Amino acid sequence: MESRALTRRAGAIFSDGFLVLYFLFALFPIIWMVLISLKSTDQLFTTQFVFTPTLDNYQAILFGDPRAAAGVVARQEFPRNFLNSVIVSSGAVVVSLLVGVPAAYALARYNFRGKENLAFTFLSFRFAPELVVIIPLSVAYRRLGLYDTYFGIIWVYQLVTLPLLIWVLRSYFEDISPDIEQAAMIDGYPWWQIFGRILLPLVRPGLAAAALLAFVFAWNNFIFPLVLGASNVQTVTVSSLGYISSAQAFFNRMAAASVIASLPQIILALSIQRYLIRGLSFGAVKG
Amino acid sequence: MATEHASVTGLVTHEEQLQPPLRVRARPVLIALPALIVLIGILYPFFTAVYYSFTGYALNRPGSDSIFVGLRNYERMFTDPDFLNGTYITFAYALVSTGVELSLGLVVAMLLNRETRLAKILQTTLIFPMMIAPVIGTLVWKMMMQPSVGILNPMMATIGLPPLQWAAVPETALFSVALVDVWMFTPFAALILVAGLRSFPQEPFEAARVDGASFWFTFRNLTLPMLTPYLIIVIVFRFMDSLKMFDIIFAMTEGGPGNTLMTYQLTAYRTSIQFQKLAQGLPYALVLYVVIYISSQYLIKFWGKAQRRAAGL
Numbered sequence: 168m169e170s171r172a173l174t175r176r177a178g179a180i181f182s183d184g185f186l187v188l189y190f191l192f193a194l195f196p197i198i199w200m201v202l203i204s205l206k207s208t209d210q211l212f213t214t215q216f217v218f219t220p221t222l223d224n225y226q227a228i229l230f231g232d233p234r235a236a237a238g239v240v241a242r243q244e245f246p247r248n249f250l251n252s253v254i255v256s257s258g259a260v261v262v263s264l265l266v267g268v269p270a271a272y273a274l275a276r277y278n279f280r281g282k283e284n285l286a287f288t289f290l291s292f293r294f295a296p297e298l299v300v301i302i303p304l305s306v307a308y309r310r311l312g313l314y315d316t317y318f319g320i321i322w323v324y325q326l327v328t329l330p331l332l333i334w335v336l337r338s339y340f341e342d343i344s345p346d347i348e349q350a351a352m353i354d355g356y357p358w359w360q361i362f363g364r365i366l367l368p369l370v371r372p373g374l375a376a377a378a379l380l381a382f383v384f385a386w387n388n389f390i391f392p393l394v395l396g397a398s399n400v401q402t403v404t405v406s407s408l409g410y411i412s413s414a415q416a417f418f419n420r421m422a423a424a425s426v427i428a429s430l431p432q433i434i435l436a437l438s439i440q441r442y443l444i445r446g447l448s449f450g451a452v453k454g
Numbered sequence: 455m456a457t458e459h460a461s462v463t464g465l466v467t468h469e470e471q472l473q474p475p476l477r478v479r480a481r482p483v484l485i486a487l488p489a490l491i492v493l494i495g496i497l498y499p500f501f502t503a504v505y506y507s508f509t510g511y512a513l514n515r516p517g518s519d520s521i522f523v524g525l526r527n528y529e530r531m532f533t534d535p536d537f538l539n540g541t542y543i544t545f546a547y548a549l550v551s552t553g554v555e556l557s558l559g560l561v562v563a564m565l566l567n568r569e570t571r572l573a574k575i576l577q578t579t580l581i582f583p584m585m586i587a588p589v590i591g592t593l594v595w596k597m598m599m600q601p602s603v604g605i606l607n608p609m610m611a612t613i614g615l616p617p618l619q620w621a622a623v624p625e626t627a628l629f630s631v632a633l634v635d636v637w638m639f640t641p642f643a644a645l646i647l648v649a650g651l652r653s654f655p656q657e658p659f660e661a662a663r664v665d666g667a668s669f670w671f672t673f674r675n676l677t678l679p680m681l682t683p684y685l686i687i688v689i690v691f692r693f694m695d696s697l698k699m700f701d702i703i704f705a706m707t708e709g710g711p712g713n714t715l716m717t718y719q720l721t722a723y724r725t726s727i728q729f730q731k732l733a734q735g736l737p738y739a740l741v742l743y744v745v746i747y748i749s750s751q752y753l754i755k756f757w758g759k760a761q762r763r764a765a766g767l
Contacts, residue, residue, distance in 0.1 A: 183572060186565045189558070190576050193583050193641065199605060200594045212602055262492075270489035277482035285486070292496060294746055296698040298722045298739040302732060303499040303506055306513070325492050333489065358481070387587035389701045394727055404589045408705060411593060418603050425590045432585040443581065444649045447642060451687050452649050 204422035211419050224423035244406065245424055252402040252428070254317055255392070256385035259324035260378050266325075267332035268374070272362060274333065275340035276348075286337070290449065293330040300326060301394050308395055315397040323391050328381035331449060335380075338450030339373040340366065376442030383432045403428040506733050507740055513730035523733075531737045536713050536721075544717040544742070546628060547703075548696040551635035555692055556685065558636065559643025564677075566644065567651045577648070580641040588638060592705035595634045596621070621706045624714040631715060634702050639695075643688045650684030651677070682760040690753045694746050718742040 203211070205220040228245045273279075274286050292300075304323060305314070313319035343366060351361045367374070389404040396405070407428065410421030436443065444452050483490075507528070510521040531537060566573045583591060598606050599620035607617040621630040654677075662672045700719045703709060709720040716724070718738040726735030 182565050182568070183570075186562070186572065186576060189562055190579065193637065194579055196591070196594045196598060196637065197582055197586070199598060203597065203603070215605065215608065266488040266492055270486040273482040273485040277485075279479075279482045282482075288493065288497075289489070291747070291750070294694040294698075294750055295500075296719055296722075296739050296742045296746065297700070298719060298726070298735075299503050299743050300496060300499045302722065302726045302736055302739065303502040305727065306506075306511075306519075306732065307499060307502070322492075322495065326496060329489070329492060383585060387585075387589075389587065389589045389704075390723075394723075404587045407587075407590050407593060411596065418597050418600070421593060422597070425586075425594060428590060429586045432587070433582060436581045436585040437578070440578065440581070444645055448646055448687055448691070452646055452684065453653075 200422050200425055203419055204426050206419050208419060224419045225427070228420060228423045228427065244401070245403070245427075248401050248403045248406040249428065251317075251400050252386055252404070255320045255324060255400060255402060256382050258317060258321040259328045259385045260382045262321060263325060263328040263332045263381060264374075264378060267329050268336060268367075271333045271336035272340055272366070275337045276345075286333070289330045289333050292326045293449070295326075297326065297390050298394075301391060305394055314395060315399045317400055320392055320396055320400050323395055324385050324388065326391075327384050327388055331381050331384065331446070332377050334449040335377040335446050336370065336374060338445065338453075339370040339377075343369055373442060373445070376439040377446055379435045379439050380443070380446040383435055386432060503736055503740065507736040509733050511733040513732055518733075527734050528737045530734060531741070536716060539713060540716050540718060540721055540738070543628065543715055544697060544719075547632060547635070547699060547715075547717060548693055550628075551632045551639070551696045551699075552689060552692040554632070554636045555640045555643045556688055558640050559647055559688065560681075560685075562640065562644040563647035563651055566648050577645075580644060582641075583638050584641045586638075588701035589705045591638050592631075592634050592702045595630075595637070596706055599630065621715075622711060624711055627707060627711060627714045631703050631706050634706065635696060635699065638702070639692055643692065646688050647681065647684050650681050654680055680764050683757060683764050686753060686757040686760055690750065690757065693753070694750060697746055697749075698742060 202216070204224050205222070206214065206218055207221045207223060210218045270289075274282060301323065308314040308319050313322070347365060347369075348361050351365055352358075356364075386402075387404065388402075392400060392402045392405050396402070403424070407421060407424055410417045410424060439446070506519065508522060508524060509519055510523045510526075511519040534540075566577050598604050599618075601607065601617075601619075606620070610617065618626055621627045658676055659672065662676060698719050699717070700723065703715050703717060703720055704723070707715055709716040709724060718741065722735040722738040722742075724735070725738070726732045729735075
């Protein structure tokens, strides 16, 4: 009996040990990114964990480098890039909401021919290699004058945000019992009032969570603005590459920019934790 | 109105079911219309992609989009000496990272399922690697692997391991990018699987415990079959995503060193966008699309089956 208790105890210690080890692996790069972002350039190459922290990198990223000598690129475009990310990500989510909420409702509540095919076509965008769409789009965009415009990027971001919203919201609509709508229908309310006054409030938490998750995915996207955008709509993901591909590598600047560029997603993700699993699995896991 | 809608079956009134007026039949289509318009806006470039792949279109040669070359672009792709390596890298990357994420995620999920305080705190932080932009996460790893400011080699030296050149040399390039993928997406696998584990009914597990079943017996005969639908969801998402992974490889090496990491996606980007030979790069993206489409159909069918089996039907 005693030896079994001992084995279990050893097992628990081993399990905790493994878990801690895994989380060190998962969290260390993030901690290290924060550390590097607080290092001055002198200490960047000479110290590891013990150094005098400074906010110079953040200041340089946000307000420009006061000590930028001639010949050194002062990267002041970060605030602009950040703003671009905000604009295209929220724009994409707004368009997806306007377009996707009714579609999700139709897919959840009505039976019509080709319904499942339609739903899976939307889903297939999520899994299709992006270049299949954006290589030809890069031609069409130049012809239509959409290259390097907010509208163009927001339009193509629908590939990211729309399938997510439609599929997650559809699963939320399906969770609501049709009895409620039937009762309202018997009372003579038209379908759009039932939708707006009864259904929407019921799915609101899920709707908000799905919208925020879609925002995160849009924010994190890289290949669309890389191919279809240039200086006008440059997002933080594309511009972050510039910090280490330039002749002199600004590792600490890049780290500071990364920290700021990652904060929105981390905060949003933490605020929707309860709904995250359903969102990440496109409604397949109710979590 | 109220009396007219008195007899209701489902969401459609009885009268509507017998003789649905066009107005009612068209309603779902009308509601979904805006989404359909966006759909067309996305499908249209897809079909032009197929068309362009049969032309000699190059961005720097105006008018070349109407030169029909038949299957020459596909022929060129299949006979390219780098095609084999590209195929190998595309699939090796996807299989290795999906495999490791699935197994590591399963172990982490089972350890997190123990309702200890440590497990609860740690589960919250799981989302960090997953929520940071893949490009930015990769750049952080690139810095960690870097010889002058990097931290990985010094850390390995303290436990007596020789320094590595990570993504800078062909031998360890695939390992380096797969490592970043594993870091970034194991939390996804763990979160999905932990949700699965928590959804299980407790009775069969208690019965097994009362009968004195071993851990492995319970795992093989109860946990694994019930978890299969969740495992497949992880495989669907991770396998499809890593087949077309662009961000991590591009941020790490842009496909290098040399052609080491030129997956289909990277080759399509380099050929069509960087070298402006638009039509020549498209076959890579289209073949990848077909591969992903076929495997997704297969996996979704398998998922449905596993779900029914797990539900005991």
